[in-house]
Amino acid sequence: MKKRIHDIDLFRKYPHEVQNELFQNLINTAKGTEWGKKYGYSDELSVREFQERVPVTTYEELYPYIERVMMGEQNLLWPSKVEWFAKSSGTTNARSKFIPVSPESLEDCHYKGGKDMLSIYVNLYPETKLFTGKGLSIGGSHRPSEINSKINCGDVSAVIMQNLPIWAEAIRTPPLKIALMDKWEEKIEKMVEVTVPENVTSMSGVPTWTYVLLKRILEVTGKNNILEVWPNLELFTHGAVAFGPYRQLFKEIIPSDKMNYLEVYNASEGFFGIQDQAGTEDEMLLMLDYGVYYEFIPMDQFEEENPKTMTLDQVELGKNYAIVISTNAGLWRYKIGDTIRFTSLSPYRIKISGRTKHFINAFGEEVIVENAEAAITKACEATGAIITNFTAAPVYMGSGKRGGHEWLIEFEKAPDNLKQFTYLLDETLREVNSDYDAKRQNDIALQGPIVHAAPQGTFMNWLRDKGKLGGQNKVPRLSNSREYLEEIMQVNNLG
Template sequence: MQFLNVPIRTFFSYREERLVSLYEHPIESQEKWFNYLIENGLKTKFGKDFGFTPSMTYEDFVLKVPVQNYNSLFPYIDHLISGEQNILWNTKIEWLAKSSGTTQGRSKYVPVSDESLKENNIISASDCLTIYTHMFPDTEIFGGKTITLGGSIQPLERESPLKCGDISAILMENMPAIGMYLKAPNSKEILLHSNWNQKLRLIAENTVNENITAISGVPSWMLLVLKEVLKISGKEFIHDVWPNLEVFFHGGVAFAPYKDEYQKLFAKKEVFYMNIYNASEGFFGIQNERDSDDMLLLTDNCVFYEFIEINEIDEKSKNVIPLSKVEVGKNYALVITTAAGLWRYEIGDTIQFTSLQPFKFKISGRTTHYMNAFGEEVVVDNAEKAIAQACQETNAIISNFTAAPIFLNSEKSKGGHQWAVEFSKYPEDIELFSIALDNALKGLNSDYDAKRTGDLMLVKPLISVLEPGTFLKWLGIKNKLGGQHKVPRLQNDRTLLEEILGIS
């Protein structure tokens, strides 16, 4: 395959016009895509319901269409699942990307169109390789193969003519031939396998003797693949197996908690960690500098962006602004309009701009508290319902709780969640309480359920029982006593949890 490296590298290095568009004409690109999206929304049910017109301006759009979330769009998505078309987008929707659930159910189903696949996901993946090639002009990644760790095609939870799967699996099903040729293993059956235990083992077995030059996926899951590769090969370091591995394209969860563990595996050679922002709803950002993991906003990739400012106490402003009005250093909730019919859709992530020329940003958090260290995306609604169910089943009453991840490291081969709970009435059996909480979360959140399958990534919750008054003491230390202050239910790092455990 080495003969392919130079021609493919040359192809990506000559996609200069893409970089010019992203770096130099972001506002013009946004105006272009806004007009395109409105034109294609005119004949949809959503467009008719909200009064779209051929001459609709951005100001009209803001006045006519409220900011949406999954719950407000669900009636339209429900029509799609039932087999109706021209509901949110004017071309045929054949795919739904499955994501973690909301109050509407244990899973979200995000529409995916041909246009969103081609003009957003696929072109953004090409942009990623173009940017990488410009950062590393002598790269040899196209002379070997890439392991892309993705999801699977899954049945819908009800009857529907539409197909469903993780966005990574949908992309693999629609990938150009050259893309599949450069994948390892070169088998969709393995890459889309629904049993994660078998999938990770099969990927490791079928790549250990390949020339792997790049890996791509969620850090927590890729770590399991790499450890399996070392186990099979009997080697100590990854570069004893794959000496030409040079880059890890990662996204999905925060990378910082895993970096030290990856450094141990890659101890013999430096690997470049390239940050990307690719969600079920679209591909939005790519790291474009060697010495900073801030990401370039993809402004010419079939997405129109808006932003809601988040103030210091995490309250949203009523003011929604376009890209041209953002400022460096402020936290914004991200709102998107896409070519799959997500209209003014609040995605749930918050970002902070670090540069306006070009527009670069970092992900600063979520609009709700959550745990997503392993791709499980447990939100507060899941946590509160699950702990209430566990209390009911074990005859317990809680006064307060918080939870945070237990991260993978060299001592812990599996992660989990630690729940610090203050009871006003203790459960009859704390182990049964943990089991009941675990089962409730599985029923409420399909992503959590998948990560818990066979104890592959997550073990059942660890319950730390706190002394009465612990949370009150913590609020007092933080000068947050009073009715308007609450203990955050969920965190995606252990800072707050460790503070509370230190008091008890």
């Protein structure tokens, strides 16, 4: 672990050299693939030539190649044999994405990220007792592809678990046969049964689903908090959604100042960031030696037909960028759909600010997920509320009525005063987003937000209806249409 910290320090100090060397390795490795031949990959290919020749791609544009690999063809995007695909659950749309997972991306990206997470944690907390117990992992499931039984598809967490070495199974819980069950509600009951007797010292997973499990454990055991079940629990590693709105929820169920929380940025496409400082909420070190070459599109240019990308040495602090990656699984100049901001350029640290498709800009207000989560967090802190989930959508202008935003929020603990909560939500949005503030002046373009307190189980019912319970599935925080909001309200018979 100490040796790896030294390697991490090297890319902190020499980020551009590490990325340039990685770029050349990717190009040299893939030059004999169908894609590499099409775009003239060679030992001499420069980054500038690469950007000129290879278009920025979306999943839809790469899919013809991905589909052929799923049918059994090889050496199309990447030379290694690809037999696993991560089924992307970044949205709750019915259509899934299947992201290739090569042996290199599994070993040098996903597994390396997991090992680095432990190395960084031990470096931050050298007195840790983490390894005296087991790690609780909450993952998804996998199954053979419908178009080729020799190919396996599933949540990236399930792909990782299934391919872990045998020794790793001894230090984690629950057993693989339970961890990979596909019936979520049955899986929860089995997980409670087998994990309660264990000495669990750490947990990893999506905050939403982890909380569902912990709450069920308390119901079954009759305990007041999780430390009465697992007294040596000290770490929760979380990702997929921002933790700010959930922080109080976890503090109540795990009441200890010694409990540590570590954010990671892992996705179906790769493992990108790890929180490397104690007490820096949502800020992560960009991991630069995982077989991922990074480019960035300024969000004010994102909708352009052929947007100009920036390399790491060209980015600026505080600006919103869409991430573009080229990887050791054969994703080339691929837009993953996430947006980030740089909080430090030496070393490169980032915050996830949202999704390229998850925002509200119906009236020029440009509200992004980061704004919404900051406002929800502040309103919760001030009113004593605790939330489990939320979504928001525009209210369109009509005859005689102004536009606005409509929020559906499921509370674990309702605010003392919903009207005050709504006021603080609105005021915080005005503080953090000048465009929203301008549109709210005198209610000219935007009236104040409408907030509905949803009954508990509202979002779970909708995910169940969509067949999206568990795994890495999550509720879209913001949408520029009313589709999600109206679906959720319809499924739950909310007027």
